[in-house]
Amino acid sequence: MEARGGPEVLRFGELAEPAVEAGQVRVVVKAVALNHLDLWVRKGVASPKLPLPHILGADVAGVVEAVGAGVEGLTPGDAVVLNPGVSCGRCERCLSGQDNLCPKYQILGEHRWGGYAELVSVPAANILPKPANLSWVEAASVPLTxxxxxxxxxxxxxxxxxxxxxxxxxxxxxxxxxxxxxxxxxxxxxxxxxxxxxxxxxxxxxxxxxxxxxxxxxxxxxxxxxxxxxxxxxxxxxxxxxxxxxxxxxxxxxxxxxxxxxxxxxxxxxxxxxxxxxxxxxxSTMGSKSRLFPILRWVAEGRLKPIVGATLPLAQATEGHRLLEERRVFGKVVLEV
CATH class of the missing domain: 3.90.180.10 (Medium-chain alcohol dehydrogenases, catalytic domain)
Incomplete structure (x- = not known):
């Protein structure tokens, strides 16, 4: 996204790879789901002072490509789902399990670069295993909503x-x-x-x-x-x-x-x-990171299921925004990378 406005401001092109800092994990994006949040950020309704260019996309499923210093329990090749809420992890709110009330709370694709890309880096705390019964597209449809x-x-x-x-x-x-x-x-x-x-x-x-x-x-x-x-x-x-x-x-x-x-x-x-x-x-905004654990367990058991309304390649993100904005789908619009 190079400017604020309609779907036409979205651009498909090349940007530098995200770094892998200490405590972070870099993921190869397989699928990224759209949300109305993407439309609000694109229009400037949400985070209007955000520096441009910007990469949208809160809901990501993919494969671990690299891990930063200090990261344990994750290795390249792991199939994962990203939790879109990023917080400091140290404040009173975070330590009480109310991390979505953290003063430094950010949402992937809104306050920091997101998943409309081949690669995305997030803190290790935002990585969960992908349920084996879900496709990449289905897995990307779960987290934020x-x-x-x-x-x-x-x-x-x-x-x-x-x-x-x-x-x-x-x-x-x-x-x-x-x-x-x-x-x-x-x-x-x-x-x-x-x-x-x-x-x-x-x-x-x-x-x-x-x-x-x-x-x-x-x-x-x-x-x-x-x-x-x-x-x-x-x-x-x-x-x-x-x-x-x-x-x-x-x-x-x-x-x-x-x-x-x-x-x-x-x-x-x-x-x-x-x-x-x-x-x-x-x-209400989002939910505690802890809540994604029981959600994914219910999904793995088939008691909850993501509903995909349309699937498009990443290069057609503009059309995906139009589908969502015009309410032409029931369920999620997902971009495959």
């Missing part, structure tokens, strides 16, 4: 068996992961999307009920499906366009977890609903 969804569903919302969980924008990577994790924890899932095709795929993935949010007053259908109660918990990243509906779709005493705002940041909040109905609203 499943970490994000895990923190939302399990850590923040603390979803319990029998609760109604509303998952907004079911076709997104985060929502695909959230549906599966919620079912793993015994919730009844109501998924929303704008097209019947995406709603059908959400049902195939495990959603118990689906609602089209293309319809006016879609939140009333959520309330009808819950016997007038509303959703006990909500996973949301849709932003200003749907925010009032999300609040009205939530049950008294319900919980809402926000992880993005794809339709805009400036939302109107009906405060009477928040205080009178005693709603809890949580903000």
């Amino acid at each position: 499943f970490l994000t969804a895990w923190q939302m569903v399990v850590d923040k919302l603390q979803v319990r068996p029998g609760e109604d969980l509303l998952v907004m924008a079911a076709g997104s990577g985060v929502s695909v992961a959230a549906i599966q994790i919620a079912k793993l924890y015994g919730a009844r899932v109501i998924a929303t999307a704008s097209s019947e095709d995406k709603l059908a795929q959400a049902r195939a993935l495990g959603a118990d009920e689906t609602v089209s949010y293309a319809q006016p007053d879609w939140f009333k259908e959520v309330r009808r499906l819950t016997g007038g109660k509303g959703a006990d918990a909500v996973v949301d990243h849709t932003g200003a366009q749907y925010w009032e509906g999300v609040i009205k779709a939530t049950a008294w005493g319900g919980r809402i977890c926000l992880v993005g705002a794809s339709s805009g940041y400036e939302a109107t909040t009906p405060l009477s609903h928040v205080f009178y109905r005693q709603l809890s609203i949580f903000g």
Whole structure:
């Protein structure tokens, strides 16, 4: 990426190889998955002061090529998945397992060079073994979205068996992961999307009920499906366009977890609903590095699965951005290197 703007600012070319510093591992990238974060960085919405040129890409699967001084337990040739959250590893937050609250927290592809490349270097703490049952493309589809969804569903919302969980924008990577994790924890899932095709795929993935949010007053259908109660918990990243509906779709005493705002940041909040109905609203970004361990175990057992909507070569990253931006896929868009 040489400038801010539309997908056309992406360039395919040559840059210097990343160094392998002490405590780091250099990985040959086999596949890198796209996220909406890539679009926000490209547009300058996220990290607008980032020096250019910049290499995007948070979700990487590949092979260890070299290890830096002091690295143990990893050798060239190991098949690995990269954890996209990089932290100092020494502060109080990191040592308490809240590394995604580290003052020096960075996300691969946003704050530091990422995986739209042949090689990428990361701290050894960010390397995990690739589940043997996954292809490179599938493995690259796991880290960021499943970490994000895990923190939302399990850590923040603390979803319990029998609760109604509303998952907004079911076709997104985060929502695909959230549906599966919620079912793993015994919730009844109501998924929303704008097209019947995406709603059908959400049902195939495990959603118990689906609602089209293309319809006016879609939140009333959520309330009808819950016997007038509303959703006990909500996973949301849709932003200003749907925010009032999300609040009205939530049950008294319900919980809402926000992880993005794809339709805009400036939302109107009906405060009477928040205080009178005693709603809890949580903000969420990524998840602790530790959470990727149980996620990959569930993936290895087949209880959680990455959903790939489209696969392209790295040289077609521009088309991948268009697919994601135009919401033409259900699941992840992945670039093969």
